[in-house]
Amino acid sequence: MSGVLSELTIARSNWLEYGNPETTREVVVAGVPIGGVHPIVIAGPCAVESYEQTLSAARAVAAAGGRLLRGGAFKPRTSPYSFQGLGSEGLEILRAVSRETGLGVVTEVQDPRLVERVAETADMLQVGSRSMQNFPLLVEVGKAGRPILLKRGFSATLDEWLCAAEYIAREGCLDIVLCERGVRRSASWNEARSELDLGVIGPARQATPLPVIGDPSHATGDWRRVEAASLEALRAGAHGLLIEVLPPSMERTDLRCDPLQGVSADTLQRLMDFARDFQVPEPKGDGAIAAGADS
Ligand code: PEP
Numbered sequence: 001m002s003g004v005l006s007e008l009t010i011a012r013s014n015w016l017e018y019g020n021p022e023t024t025r026e027v028v029v030a031g032v033p034i035g036g037v038h039p040i041v042i043a044g045p046c047a048v049e050s051y052e053q054t055l056s057a058a059r060a061v062a063a064a065g066g067r068l069l070r071g072g073a074f075k076p077r078t079s080p081y082s083f084q085g086l087g088s089e090g091l092e093i094l095r096a097v098s099r100e101t102g103l104g105v106v107t108e109v110q111d112p113r114l115v116e117r118v119a120e121t122a123d124m125l126q127v128g129s130r131s132m133q134n135f136p137l138l139v140e141v142g143k144a145g146r147p148i149l150l151k152r153g154f155s156a157t158l159d160e161w162l163c164a165a166e167y168i169a170r171e172g173c174l175d176i177v178l179c180e181r182g183v184r185r186s187a188s189w190n191e192a193r194s195e196l197d198l199g200v201i202g203p204a205r206q207a208t209p210l211p212v213i214g215d216p217s218h219a220t221g222d223w224r225r226v227e228a229a230s231l232e233a234l235r236a237g238a239h240g241l242l243i244e245v246l247p248p249s250m251e252r253t254d255l256r257c258d259p260l261q262g263v264s265a266d267t268l269q270r271l272m273d274f275a276r277d278f279q280v281p282e283p284k285g286d287g288a289i290a291a292g293a294d295s
């Protein structure tokens with residue numbers, strides 16, 4: 001089959017065009033710089049379920065010293081019968097809670113047609129794991145004039161992730177924060193959840209100037225494992241964390257989305273205190289980017 005290989009194009013991200021990886025770009029979200037010496041913690045409920053529930057979580061975030069609230073108005077759910085988020089009403093709640101607490105808003109957009117509307121409320125737009133290769137969405141968010149939180153697809157290679165970021169960068173938006181949210185592990189137990197891929201954090205930092213944060217909440221799916229995984233992510237070189245919080249006013253069993261992974265206000269406080277004093281270490285890894293077939 002000589003000649004076949006030479007017909008294949010290889011997808012390689014090319015971040016060197018967009019800045020020197022040795023200098024991390026500070027991405028400023030609602031006045032908060034991500035990518036600096038100390039890690040930043042973005043926190044909030046999984047979904048915006050009501051004004052009271054969101055305010056309760058936001059107050060816990062603010063009390064712990066956090067400045068960025070994350071909560072979903074449009075939720076990517078595996079089953080079409082699950083709660084899909086409050087949509088536009090959720091955006092209104094986020095606006096009201098932000099006014100009340102002074103926190104900046106990070107929230108997900110899934111539909112390219114809704115980017116403008118979500119960007120009116122969001123200080124930062126989240127592209128979720130399932131949307132990482134929704135290319136029309138990546139192009140739209142790149143034009144929205146907001147910083148982007150780009151989660152890694154849970155089966156995406158490093159290079160696929162960086163290529164996805166490049167779709168956004170090509171639109172003129174370099175304010176991108178990469179988020180490692182765990183990769184699928186064996187389905188033999190806890191099939192819904194993943195494992196934080198600590199080994200990708202260093203190489204992602206070595207390949208791009210972008211800040212990289214870790215999401216131990218979705219990676220572990222278990223509030224009892226979030227704190228330990230957070231410390232591991234920070235020691236692996238993450239510039240911050242995305243943490244889901246159990247709103248203090250709620251019982252776990254009353255939540256409609258990801259009820260098992262929200263940490264208590266006390267745990268959040270401990271994590272924020274740790275992050276405040278912690279210095280982000282130099283990235284570890286060999287800097288190699290695995291090439292993938294162009295798919
Ligand atoms: C979320 O951030 O609430 C979420 C659904 O995460 P992911 O896209 O990583 O699964």
Ligand code: MN
Nearest residue numbers: 046047244258
């Ligand atoms: Mn969630």
